[in-house]
Amino acid sequence: MITLPRIMFAALVLIGGYVFVIAPQVEAYTTPSAQWQEKLAEPRPTFAPEPSRPGRRPEFFPSPGTAFFGIFTEKGPGDLTDYNGFVQAAGKSPQVMMFASGWAAQKHFDRQPFDRIVNRGMLPMLGWEPWDYRAESKQDQDRGTQPDFRLARITGGDYDAYITEWARGIKDLAYPVAIRFAHEMNGYWYPWCESANGNRRGDYVAAWRHVHDLFDRLGAGNVIWVWSPNVVYENSTPLSQLYPGDKYVDWVGLSGYYGTAGMETYQTFDQIYRSTLAELKTISKRPIVVTETAATDAQGRKADWITDLLQTLPKHPEIIGFLWYESVKETDWRIAASKAASAAFAQGISRPYFGARWSPDMLPRTTLPAASQSAPPSGAPSATASATPSASRSN
Template structure:
């Protein structure tokens, strides 16, 4: 969720022809007081877990040999306009929906966004962001400065009451929730980035582990923890300094887009993600989720990129799903905005590989698949 190019133009000139692709800033936040006009009409989810039986295992999400697809919109579950357009264009219901919540703007836990997602048959993923986005600067470098939200203050306990309220609320939901805490920490554009806001080396891991341990101590074990950097780039903070360890991570998430402003030269999914995927193999044994991606149509190749994406993902057994950013921000990222993009997306996810099925009693896949267990990945490297 970055604004315009995150890599300074001067660096791009020096690199000479190299085009780095990053995620745009989307600033997608749920403001319950403004957006939950229908909250009284939204029932709490009701579901009956499959009956237990000797030897029965809960279903794994996603099941071996499949991958999920999800959606991330600017307004989240508070306004389903873009979500509905996405479903119509895709011709198929997503299995995951992500929304963002900033600590400064959403001071209290509200279960309504989560319930609204689950009532539509999807796993909720919370982008949980320790800052006040309303006070953020419009420039990448300055928007990472908010001393109140320094990482050392999080690990030092200044926000424990806030974290505890959310942990108790999520525990009481009674169904799984994925939490993508303080994402894209290897950049410089958020107050929780280790290279910003007066943070020091080691502060990010300490803050992440502190939040995780508070949830665990309160029995909020229905959380899928998602550690989610941006795709690597020149001068980014090394991922090895930021990874909290497999004991603290269930899924590794990645952000990476084709075609942020000034970077419209075509690049395939492999060109954008290859270096980061290789680095992650040395750090983690957890499955990978592409938590943010989309493509520009500036050069008329959005449909081509989508086709490439959906043909490539099944060849990566380490990747178990992706979320498309279906909104208008720096450009119109929506598949619904283009008949060609809609057709390419619908064709791609019609593959049996994307027939993953989520239920509230599912358990997240936490181990890497292998090429042998993933028929669609013939010819790919296994983990």
């Protein structure tokens, strides 16, 4: 859990994939984006610390009354082609960049992707994925079957050496890093989903807490922990069963697109996200980040959807930011792919509401505005309750 004392310590140091109602079968969405493709090493970031003065209050990211926008690309910071096109189309730079890293493919910690993001004025968000995406089954029902990455093995310590190396590496960065660990866990298509790979109810929460606690014991207090399910769909695993608790989560992430399997018909942002947002209010008090979203242009309504997205988000104070998937996969999700989409996006984020800025000495905003908080209904599970073991499976 990221804390004020830890961030203050870090400041002193500075001074001296896809989302689906049902995910389509595609070649692994996670690519070795953390693999460095540049011949020259990225220089380590240097920062001019804010002058200290008595009574100076810490700044939060994003500042109250604003939201950030970010980018997620298939190739990540190793190839900035899509990033550069996005910035040109949007007319301004994002404040967050996410990249994916699979445990089997990325054997060792490498700071260069993180440094490259920070050197461009963005908070790095690591999509940390405990699997071998290269071995994903072509059979839909077996996509999440990888016994080597069963959740019980993570909790049992089989990957402690690997986790420890990354925890120490991220700690040494001495600037904030968001970690989106084992996302879309309420589906069936990844080995860490409780409905797949021989996992059992309660295994996901145990694995999450085990990884979190290792980082904590090693003093990696510069981590923003992002718990990121898929938008709920029929027969998806209940979110309350998978939530590690507010003590273990800083931001709640969500993935949801217009145009993937089950969402081919035009639906607004609220239609896609409404039921999930309502469910989250019963289990968490943490701010929400839309960690993956985009829209198809198959029916010529991509610009309409973008306009709706950017008009709707300010009506949800619990959502403090979003990341656009700027890549070509099962369709061309890029805003840079059309003039209409680029214009709609640029116009939407020109509003002051999307004027958040980020710097390494800022603290992550981890509480909700009072108006957006609501108490869990009577009988709802506590935000810090463990998932209770059960023989039943959701899917």
